[in-house]
Amino acid sequence: MGKQLLLENINVPGIETLSVYRANGGYKALEKALKMQQSEVVDEVKKSGLRGRGGAGFPTGMKWGFIAKPEGVPRHLVCNADESEPGTFKDRYLMQHNPHLLIEGMILSSYALGANTSYIYIRGELLYVYHILEKAIQAAYDAGFLGDNILGSGFNLNLYCHLGAGAYICGEETALIESLEGKRGNPRIKPPFPAVSGVWGRPTVVNNVETIAATVPIINMGGEEYAKIGVGKSTGTKLISACGHINNPGVYEIELGLSCEEFLFDDKYCGGIKNGKKFKAVVAGGSSVPILPADLFLKTAKGEPRLMSYESLSDGGFISGTMLGSGGFIVLDETASIVKNLWNFTRFYHHESCGQCSPCREGTGWMEKILNRILEGKGKQTDIDLLFDIQSKIDGKTICPLGEAAAWPVASAIRHFRKEFEEYVNKPEEIVDVKHYYAVNNLQQSAK
C-alpha cells in the first residue's frame, strides 16, 4: 500500500468520536491553519496541486482563488456529498467512518475562503450518515471547533447538513445550489459561475467530500510535501471505490500513478477477477466515463503501461482512453454483456435528466428506446449508427455535463465493442435472453 492520508485511521475503533479522532492527531491541521493568514492556507492548497475529487479534476486552489469578495456580501462553502455517480461510494465510506476528517476540512477550508456559514449537502438516501455527521458536528461545537471565535482566533463558523431527496442531477454543482435553495435541481446556465453568484446569489465554492478532506493532510504536511506524492499533475492520493466482478470490492486509497495492472490484479487492491473469469472491460471513473476494453485499460494505444492518474487514463483521448472521473471503478468480466450494461446506464441517464435541454431530455430517451429494441432482438444494423449519431448530437450541446455523461458511454461502447451490437442485430435468436426482456419491460414500466 502506498501512503494513506485519508484512510490512515479509518479502522481505529471509535475514530468517529471527537476524543479518539483528536488522540490520533485530529484537529491539528485546523489549529495550524487558524494561526496562518487565510491567503496562506489557500497558497498551501495551490502548492499541493490538489485537483477536485468530484469528477472534473479542476485544481482546487485555483477554484478558491476565483471566489469573489464583494464588500459586505457573505460567502459560502458547500460540500458536495450527493455522491450518486454509479460505481462511486468513497465519500459515503469516508463520512460514515471518519466524519471528523470532513468536518475539520470544512472548518479550515471555510476559514481559507472567509465563509462564516457552510453546508454539507448530503443525498437523502444516506440518512444514517446524516445522523453520524450531525452527531459529530455537535461534538465539534461542544469542543469549540465550531461556533463563535473558534479556538480564540476570532473566526466564526456555523456548519449545517442539508438533506437532499434523491436526484442524481443534484450532484452537478449549480443544480445542487438550486436544490439547496429549496427548488428543483435544474442546473444553471454558466456564467455566472458559483464563485461569483452561487447560493442565494452569493459567492460560493462547491467542493467534493474527498477534496475537502484532503485539505487536512495538506495543511498538516504542507502543500509542497503533498505535491511530491503522485505523478506529474496528478498529485497526492485518490480514493478509488472498486466494484463489479472483482475479488475484493471496496474503497482503496492509492497514490496517483499506481499501475492499472497492479490495482486490478494485486491482492492488496481489487485482487483480480472473480470466479477465475476473464477480464473484459472496465468503467474506470464512474458510469459517465468512456468504457475501456481490457487491453486498452492495461496499456495505452502506444503500448505503454497505463497508470491510475488523470493524465494516463485520458491518454489517447476518447478514441483509446478514458478519465479518472470520480474514482468509481466498475469491472466487467467475460460474461457481462456490453449492450445490456449500456442499456442500464442509458436508462439511468434518461431517468435522471432534469429535462431542461431537448438534446439531453429527448436524446437519452431515444437512445434507451433503441437499446431496448436491440435487446429485444428487433434491432437493425442502422440502429447502431443511429445510436452513435444521437450521442454525437447531445455531446457539447447542453446546459450541464449530464448530456455528455450519457453520450460518452454510448460512443465508447460502440467504438470498442461494435461487434457485440452487430451480433444482437444479426443473430438475435442466439443472443437475446428472454429473461432479460421480461425485466426490461418490467423496469420500464416502473420508470413511469
Next chain:
Amino acid sequence: MSKEIRFTDETMALVQKMIKRYPEGKHKSALIPMLHLAQMEFDGWLDSPVMDYVASILKIQSIEVYEVASFYSMFNLKPVGKCLIEVCRTGPCWLLGAEDLVKHIEKNLKIKDGETTPDGMFTLKTVECLAACGTAPVIQVGETYHENMTCESVDLLLGEYKIKDARKTHYDIKHISIK
C-alpha cells in the same frame, strides 16, 4: 382526509430549528428537509393537503411545493406500505443480480415494481445507485441499508419486516445538531 393535518409540537420545534439554518428571508431552503419530515409524519407519502400545509408554514405558494415534491424520487406522491422496499437497479448492482432480486420479491409478495401489497404492508420500488456498489446488490428499507443481498437473504428480510412499521424510522431526521 379525516384527521387534521398538523405537525406535532416536537416536529414543529424541529421545523423552526431547520428554518434557522438558512439566512433571514431564505427560509424556502428548508423545504426539502421539511418534506422529509412531513412524509415521515403523515403515513410515508405526500398528499396534496399535506403539501399545502407545508406551503403555509413556509409562506410560499402550493405550486412551489408540488414542483419540488414531484422532482425528487424520494418523495412519494401515492400511498405506500409500512415497509418501502427499495431495490437498487443501477449498473453495478444489476451486474451482480439486482434483476433476480426484483423478480424474486415480485413473486414472493405477488406485486409488481411500484405496487403495494393489499394488506398495506409492503411497497416495492426500484431505485438508482445508492452509493454502496461495493456490497452490491443493495436494498434500502427505511434508513437501513441491506447489502450483499441474495434471494435467500431477501426472504429473511421480508419475514423480519412483516411485523414492523419501518415508516417511523424512515426519514426520521430528529437527530439534529445545534440551534
